Amino acid sequence: MELLNELKMHSVSSTDNINVWFKAARTTDFPENGGACVKYKGLQIAVFNFSRRGEWYACQNLCPHKMQMALSRGLIGSHNNEPKVACPFHKKTFSLQTGECLNAEEEKIAVFPVKIEDGFLYIGFAR
C-alpha cells in the first residue's frame, strides 16, 4: 500500500505545488496515440501521447483493480469526449483528466501534469 501513499505524496493538487518538472524522454520516443511507462524515483508513471487530440497525459501505471503495473500498455480513447485509458487486464477504464474510474467502482488513479519543452516531455511532481 505504501506505493499508493507514495503516489499520493508525489501528486500535485494544482499547478502551484509542482516542485519538480521531471525530464522524462524525447516526445518522439512515445508511440503516437499510445502509451509508455516512465520511471521516476520508485514510481512508475504511464504517459500517453494522444496525438489524435494533440494532447499528452500522465497517470500512475498501477491499476487499482488487481494491482497490476499495466495502464501504460492499455488502449486509449474517449468516452463522451473525455480522454480515457483501458487497463489491458480487465478493461476497467479511467479518465485521463480526473483519474476517476468510468465503468466500475475502482479507486481513483493519480494523474500528473505534463509539459513539452524543446522536444522533451516533462512530468510535474510535488516532490
Add this chain to the structure above:
Amino acid sequence: MFNTAVTAYNYLINEVLVLKSFAMKRIIVVGNGMVGYKFCEKLTAHSKEYNIIVYGEEPRPAYDRVHLSAFFSGSAADDLLMAPRSWYEENDIALHTGELVTEINRVEKTILTHSGKKDHYDYLILATGSSAFVPKLDGVERNGVFVYRTIEDLNQIKEYASGISSAAVMGGGLLGLEAAKAMIDLNLETHVVEFAQRLMPRQIDDAGSSILMHKLTGLGITIHTNKATTKIEGNGKLEGLAFADGTFLKVDMLVISAGIRPRDELAKASGLNVHARGGIVINEYTRTSDEFIYAIGESAVFNNMVYGLVAPGYEMAEVAVQQITGERDKTFAGFDMSTKLKLIGIDVGSFGDPFCEITAGVPIIMQDRRNGVYKRINISEDGKHLLGGILIGDASQYNLFHQMVVNKMPLPAQPEMLIFGSPRKGEEGAGLKDLPDSAQICACENVSKGDIACQVRDKMVTTLEGIKKSTKACTGCGGCTPMVNDILKLTLESLGHKVKKTLCQHFDYSRQELFDLIKIKELKTYDAVLDLHGIGDGCEVCKPAVASLLASIWNEPIVSQPVIQDTNDRFLANIQKGGTYSVVPRIAGGEITPEKLIVIGRVAKRFNLYTKITGGQRIDMFGARMDQLPEIWEMLIDAGFESGHAYGKSLRTIKSCVGSTWCRFGVQDSVAYAIFIENRYKGIRSPHKLKGAVSGCIRECAEAQSKDFGIIATEKGWNLYVGGNGGSRPQHAKLLVNDVDMDTCTKLIDRFLMFYIRTADPLTRTATWLNKMEGGLEYLRDVIVNDSLGIAQQLENEMEEIIQNYECEWKKVVDNPELQQQYKHFINSEEIDSTLSFVETRGQKAPSDWNPIRQNKLK
C-alpha cells in the same frame, strides 16, 4: 469467569450506552453471515441514523457461502468476503468477530457474549443462520467425518484429503452434489450416498434423476441410492460405511450433507417462539414473538417453512430494515424456491411446482437419453398456465420458464413446442415482452423487469454496464445477465430506438457494415476509418475490432499498427497474471520432432519459463518479461518455429488424433490433413478465435465435434462439422456435409470461414454466430454448399488472397530492430519492472497471487 476488568468494561459500556442511546438507536445484529451482512448494507444505505453493532461467531467477516466451493478451486478466503473489514469501519459499524452471543435479556434489552461482553440494544436482529444437520449415527465422532458449511470446514476437509484416496458424501441433494464435485476436484474417488431412491428428491423426479445419475457417473462419481447408513465404521478414524441392506462401502472420508438445522438455540433459551421442527417463528414483518426482536435468513421460519436460499433471506433483510426505519411498505410473503444447480458442470433446474403436487396439472415430458437431456413442464389442467417443471442437461430456458410460472403468463397454443425442438429465433424475446413489470429478474438483488425498464425510460441508461451500476442487477451470481440484456434491448426498441448492433459510441455501424465500407473504400488504417465513418477518438472496443477487420481484409501484418491492438496483439503474446507474457510457438497438428522439443526445453530453461502442455496439443511457456520476448522468439524462429497466434483472435490449433498411420482403427491420415489445414489458415484474423480438429475415424479422439470446424474421417472420405464450441457453453458442432473428398472439404471450410469473418459480430464464436443466424444450419448449408447467394467463388477467392499474404508476425519483429523498440518496460530506463514477483510451485516458477501477496510485496 467474570474478572474485574470485564466487569469494569461492562460498567463503562453501560454508562456510555445510556448517554448515547438518547441520540441514536442501537441495532445489534447477531450473526455476521450473508443475510446479517445484507441487513447492514441495506440499513446503512437507508440511513446513517443508527448505531449498528454486529456480533459474529466466525473468525472472519461475512463471506459468500453460496460460492464456498470456489475455495477449493483456488479462491482465497479473502476473495469470498462480502465486504472487507474496512467497509464496516467506513460505515461506522462495530464488528465483533469470533464472538458468540450466549444470552439475551429481553427485559433489560441486553445481550451477553461468551467472553463476557454485555451490550444494550433497542432492536435486536437475529441472523444466526443454520448449521449442517448431523444424524445421530453410530460413529459420527470419528476422525474423517466432516460437514460442508464454513470456510473452517473446508480447510479441514482440504487438509484431511491430502493423505487419502476416497470420499463419500452423505446426501444427494443440491448441497451434497456440490460437495461431491469438490471431492472430485480434490482428486478423490467419490461416492454419493442417498437415502431416497433418487437424487435431489425435493427438486426432481425419478426420470430426471436417472439422467442426472448417468451424467454424474460420467464425471466419475459413483452414486448409491436407496442406501440407509447404519454405522460409520472405523478405529479412531473412519474406514467405511455400513448400510441397512448389509453392504459396506470402504472410504477414507465422509462429508455429511443431510440437510440444515436453523440455529434457534439462543432464541429458544430466551423464550422466543420457535417452531417444533426448529427455527425462530416470524410474522410477515419478520418480527419474532418479541416486538423488539427480528429474525431473518435461514434461522427464521415463516409459515412453517425455513428458506434455505439467500434470495429469500435478502428479502427478509429488506423487510426488517423497513420496519426499523419506519418505511414499512414491504412485507414478507413467502418465496419461490426454484433452484438451479451450479458448479457441477451439468445443467439442472427445478422451478415452480416440479411434481404437480400443489396443483393438479398435466406434465409434458421430453427425454433424450442420447444427449442426456430431460425436460418436464407441468401445464395447468385448463392448459393456460405453466405450473412448474424440471430441466436437466440443458437449463438454458430456466429463467424464462421460471418467470412464466412466477408471473402466471399465458401459454402459447402448443405448449409442447416450448420443449420440443429448439425455440425459433425471436420467440424468447416475445416471452419477455409478456412479462409484467413486477417480474423479478435478478433474485440476488431483487431487481424487477420494471426497475430495469424504468432505468432505460426515465434515467436514459442505455447500456448493460449502466444497468449493472444503477440497479446492481447481475452483480450477485450473474445468472440473470442474458435476461437483463434482453430486457434492455426490448425496452430500447419499444422506445423507438433502433437497436442496431453498432460497435460502440464511436461507430454507428455494425461490424458487417464496417467490413463492407473498409473493403469498398479500400481503407487501410484505423485513423482513416475513424475519420471517414466514426466520431470521437475511439476506444478499447472499436480499436481492436477495426484492427481485426483490417487484418482480415488485407492480411497486412498487425505489427504495423500496434497502438490499436488489444494488448495481446500489440505485444504478440498473452499478458498474464502479474504482467508477464506467455509464449506459444505453432506446433501444427500437435506433431513435433525431438529436435524441436529440445529447442523448446532449451529456451524455457534459459529464460526460466514455466512450461505446460496446453489443451490445444502444444506447449505454452509462461512468465516471460516483455523485454525478453524478442530474444526468445529469435531463438525459436532460428529453430524453424513460427508464431502460434495464441494471443490473437485468429486460428489457434488444429488438433489431430494419430490416425491411420499408427492407429489400428484409423481410416484416413488425420495428422497429415490437420497439419495441412493448420498451415493453410494460420495467422488469419477473425471475429473471435478459431479452432479445428481432425479425427481419423468415428471414435473421434481429436474431439472434432467440439470445434469451430471439425473433420472426421469415414471409409469414403471426410465428414465436415461446423459451429462447435467448448468454453462455458459447450455445444456440439453440426454436420454440414458427409463423405466428401479432401479438396471439396477444404473448399467448403474456405467458404465457411470467409462467410463467418465477413458477417459475424465482434467477439462472437462460430457457434453463437450460427445459433443467431436466421434459418440456422439449413440456411448456412444453402449458402456454403449449394451457393444460394452466388458468392461461393468470391469467398474462395478472398480466402486465397489472405492465405497468400501470410507472414509470421514474430519473424517480422525479430528481423526489424525498430519494431523491437516497444518491448521495454520503461521508456527512460533499461531497468526491468521491480514489482514482478514469483513463487516456486512444483519445481517451476509461478506468479505471486493477484491480491494478497502482491500487495504485501508492494509494501
